[in-house]
Amino acid sequence: MLVSLKWLQDYVDLSGISEKDLAEKITRSGIEVESVEIPGEHIKNVVIGHVLKCEKHPAADKLNKCLVDIGEGEPVQIICGAPNVAAGQKVAVAKPGARLPGGIKIKKAKLRGEESNGMICSLQELGIEGKLVPKEFAEGIFVFPDDAEVGADAITALNLDDCIIELGLTPNRSDCLSMLGVAYEVAAILDRDVKLPHPVYHESTEKASDYIKVTVEAKEDNPFYVAKVVKNVKIGPSPLWMQARLMAAGIRPHNNVVDITNYIMLEYGQPLHAFDYDRLGSKEILVRRAYDGEEIVTLDDVKRTLTTEHLVITNGSKPVALAGVMGGANSEVQQDTTTVLIESAYFNGTTIRKASKDHSLRSEASARYEKGVDPNRVKAAAERAVELLEKYAGAEVLRETVVAGDLEAEPKKITISLSKINRVLGTNLSSQDVVDIFRRLRFTVETSDDLFTVTVPTRRGDITIEEDLIEEVARLYGYDELPKTLPVGAASPGGLTPYQQKRRVVRKFLEGAGLYQAITYSLTSRDMVHQFVLDKTEPVEIAMPMSEERSILRQSLVPHLLEAVSYNVARQNDSIGLYEIGSVFLKQIGQELPQEDEHIAGAITGVWEANEWQGEQKLADFFVLKGILEGLFAKLGLGDAVEWKKAELPDMHPGRTAEIFLNGKRLGFIGQVHPQKQKQLDLKETYVFELKASILLNEQALELQYDSIPRFPSITRDIALVVDKDTEAGKLQQIIWQAGGKLLKEVRIFDLYEGEHLQPGKKSIAFSLKYYDPDKTLTDEEVMNVHEKVLAAVKEKTGAELRS
Template identity: 60%
Template sequence: MLVSMNWLQQYVDLDSYSADELADLITKGGIEVETVEQLNKGISGVVIGHVLSCEQHPDADKLNICRVDIGEEEPVQIICGAANIAAGQYVAVAKVGAVLPGNFKIKKAKLRGEASHGMICSLQELGIESKLVHKEYADGIFVFSDDVTPGEDALHYLNLNDEILELGLTPNRADAMNMIGVAYEVGAVLNRSIELPSPELVRSEENAQDYVSVQIENEDDNPYYGATVIKNVTIASSPQWLINRLVSAGIRPINNVVDITNYVLLEYGQPLHAFDYDRFGSKEVVIRRAAEGEKIVTLDDTERTLSSDHLVITNGSKPVAVAGVMGGADSEVQQNTTTILLEAAYFDSKLVRKASKDLGLRSDSSARFEKGIDRNRVIGASERAAQLIQEIAGGTVLKGTAEQGDRTVEGKEVSIEVTRINQVLGTEISETEVAAIFERLQFSYQNFGGTFTVQVPPRRPDITISEDLIEEVGRLYGYDNVPATLPITESTPGQLSDYQKKRRRVRRALEGAGLYQTVTYSLTSPSKRVFFSNETTDAIRLAMPMSEERSELRTSLLPHLLEVAQYNKNRQLENLAFYETASVFLPEGELPKEQEHLAGVVSGLWQEHLWQKEKKPVDFFVVKGILEELAVEFGVEDRLTFARADEPKLHPGRTAAVHLDDELIGYIGQLHPEVEKELDLSETYVFEINLEALLKADVDHLKYKKLPRFPSVTRDVALVVNESLEAGQVKRVIEEAGGAKLVEINLFDVYQGEHLEEGKKSLAFSLRYYNPEQTLTEEEVKKAHDRVLTAVEEQFGAALRS
């Protein structure tokens, strides 16, 4: 619901409140104000001008030289290319120095040799959306009526000095889908009285019942229908004030009669429809269910097929409107219409919603009928529209109303005790304060010793039980005034478990390394359920899947992560680094076992320093380093090992199994080239591990070492071994043989080629020896180093490289 501050001011005094202040108060009162929009989008310097003369430009067929009175000492010359410009018009002129939307500044200019001192504006150029501009001015400049004065502020006449509040209404607050309802709400929030329109009609001596009769076949479908007849109507454009009201609410002006029905819809919340009486086709209005397959051409010139679930307005033989949704094209008001049959009715909301949904027609009328309107306001809205048609379109309103059904209904009675209000809200509100709140809401009530029996007006159908009254008291008392207290309980405050804390550390570590978190579906297809060869082949299938693509529970995170990589690659994002921590589902008895995994996909450049002309692509060791850093983070760096592995979907020479102690917890490696080709990915590395195994691993308490007081000794050794031997195996043997004094081992070179026999390679390690108690002697170092050389020779046949 869009609410104009200028329009709202007619009902409630808002002088001391800005739009932002009012929006804050309404929001605190329970109805959220989503936005506050300034209709003046930075515009200044736009005045009303009177076109004194208009002559064709001598050097341009589509330009005109205009002399325009803008309220200054002398008229100004303006070059204008609008097709509808003419002498005698009153137009909107942006003077030299004016600013239009988008910070467009108007300067003196020359067009084909002629000076132009300003710009004659269209409504679009003043920031009004094209869809809200009357078709008469859709392709040209806007022309004011004659009751304006040159030099006056054009924004005032166009309502562009207004501010619009956009209310985010919940379905239960249909009462605020109209200006009167908003006025009630604002009056209650501000504790101010409101002034509502009171239509006064001058009716002719002719009776409406002589021109039309009303017959309702089922009053459950249509509890009330009233038809007012208005003669001698002149169809024309609406006055500017009416156009401004509609545009501020997002409705395009059409003609005075249609605009009036839309205006009353916005003001009262009561949908109305004007039929051309002479095109109606009969003197009777019959409201019934449509026959199966019955057809109607609606106002949008579309033929629609109806069913027996749809309520229609007929002329006794054929439908002329779908009740509460849209009128028919045959009886619409046209330029030559002189007599109006004005419909004001109350339809069953379920039938309107059904028809709107079935026919694909969503209108302002249907939206209000669906949510519920105030039946007691139907006649008032009809009289308001008739009064405006009489004033604006010169109509003659016939006496009486052709109608059937009850015009009004009684409001509900709901009771509430003050003690109950305070018990629920935790407040100490007095009876006097509760009574004042009901008076602000304009609810009539009776108070019997602290028990209020409230007569809820029909405009508030959302209030049906005592808890609704508690909410009304609470929101107007002010939620800010409700005391803040802690609940009385023996439970301990919520906190993260140790596992949850560790999971957050995992995410921080990965994001610190440059990976982005993703969230993918747990449901997948049979072809994407598994990734690694050791995963179960048993499927966990849904009993009622939405589609085959989401029919099974996944056992691996990688297939969907690779989809994410594909998606980004297809959008020219080459450098990818994603991870996900989520559950996979493993068959185990009646219900699957849920196990949390960590998976990642990395591709492209890992580092790029253009100013240093350095580019480092992702490789196996980058991804391996990510897992090693996680191992360090959780104190298991000495227990996490990598061993060569073969996986059908991974590169045969760049794949490793990840072990924690002796347990296989996952895999790491490059995608197999065939898989990369199938997915249209460049060189891509992946990993997936059992995260629960890592986070639940027993870890010794952190132990600190003294700062080194004595020097260490470093020895480098190059060992010639079989090329099939893994460096990790050699490193483990060196570590065992070196003893306590060997504190650090680093592989710094691997060599194959010239000066080595075929089938051999050289592994170069740097070994650091240290004794925390005293300075190492050469003898101690030699003894430990000899043990290392002996061990690798005995176990692997390793020889020192000469």
């Protein structure tokens, strides 16, 4: 809510307090002030000028040479390029030496050989947003009313010297979506009176009921409807002060009738709508639910298809407004309008929100209905509107008001004790202190011993229970004045769980290994949801998705990581490593909500290590990523418990993929993305992994044990085993470990050979085996006995032969 302090001054005396102090007091009382701004604070030397003469520039078709009276003796010549400049206009003139928004300084200049002593300004050049400028001045300069004083300060005339306070309102404080609501709040804070408008106007002898009949079918959606009729309206611009206040509040001026309805909405918090009576096509207003498939063209010239969940205002047959949201184009007030029907109604907020959301049409009116309006201001707002229409549109107000429905809006009464207020707040307030706070809030209160019976006005719909009254007492007494106490009882410092500690270890290790953390969407598409999954389940669909591409909860982190890699590669960042720790969502049979599992995933591509001076490069490959994971497992103390098994998985390269097991549990996978998938994403060789964090981080590592440095020498034996091509090196390594016994301390693969010196279908894998005994020096005979067992085991179980 944008609040003009000059406007607020109409209702509350703000003398003796600065803008910043007022903002501080409002914030400390519970409503956050997000900004305090004076729009024209840095604008200097801009006055109202009178264009005496305007002719085409002799050397430029799009420029005009203007003679302008700026109230300082002789008129001055100003060159202006605005298409709407003309003789007789009152305009904003920035004199030489003037300063405009953006640090622009105006100087005397020559434009195409003609002298220019200043600049005729548009509202945009004075710092007003283009969307707020009246349409007739959107493409040119602003023209003041004829009675504007020449030489007067244009910034003051446009109200740009006003202070605008922006309130960050929570949904419960809808009462402050109006100037009167803010006035009550500020008056309570400052303990000052509130001056309310008292509409006074003249009525004609004709009755409004002879012109219009109102019927409400949907009584739950619209329990109360008020209609006023005015005749002989003269459509024109609204007064400059009103236009300035609307623009300061973020609303674009249109004409006097529409501006008055918007002005009342801001003043009372009660949305109004003006219909062109002659364009209604009947003498009836019927409020009902729309028919399924019924259509209406709204004021923004968009055709909208309605359902039975939407409330419409009709002329008895055709919709003329989407109730509480936007009027229809078929009954819009236009330049030739002479008779106007003013609607002021109380609509059900849920119904209005449904229509607003279905049509993506959130308006100032719908926002107020959604949060709740004061039922006792519905009729008062209509009365205030016709007063202003009579004053600023020459309207003739028809006698009486046409009303449909009966809204029982009695103030709520709440009883609370002084002892409870003091107990909850920890204060020692007296009965008079509390009564005084309720008086400042304009709440009627009756006291009886320790009890207060508080009558809460309907404008404060957020106050319904005792605790709400306690909050009101606390915020006006002053949160800073509440006593401060320390908690009583044993306290222990907070800390991370073992799982959280390990998660931090994983993050630190992966970043230390050269991967950058990524955070991707938890929502994916139907096409991507089953790609790279560890556990495939039925998709979990979002009830109201933002788009088709973000309609399903993901089951793997890899697809979006690959999108991030592809995005970087497309922007010449072609060597990159990313990781993510995030949740996947797996549907459970018989459960409404999905199971949320945390996964760890990563992706690398391009040059992993570049030694430019030596001219060496190391490309990302399977073993780079495997080495990173081996280092991570070792960091977590789980290196000996991990097993790697060759696998063929969807979306992965059939020969460069492995599944990872931890103590027999399937932990995840690692490998190269399938070439077809790489081509689809326009990637070179890219390698990915994904692990289940719940298995990895909940696994207990063995207690760390230290061995003394060997005092006795070790003995190394190298063997080259010829095996079938489909024999896995990991299987051979496992057999060697099992057969080697206590003396075998290290098994390392150091060579793989496949070539012409071997039989077809065979390969040679070379292992280096290290033996030692920590208690003595091994003899060749002891080593040979163990080594022979190793050779016999691999031959028996795999058919391996020593390569000669």
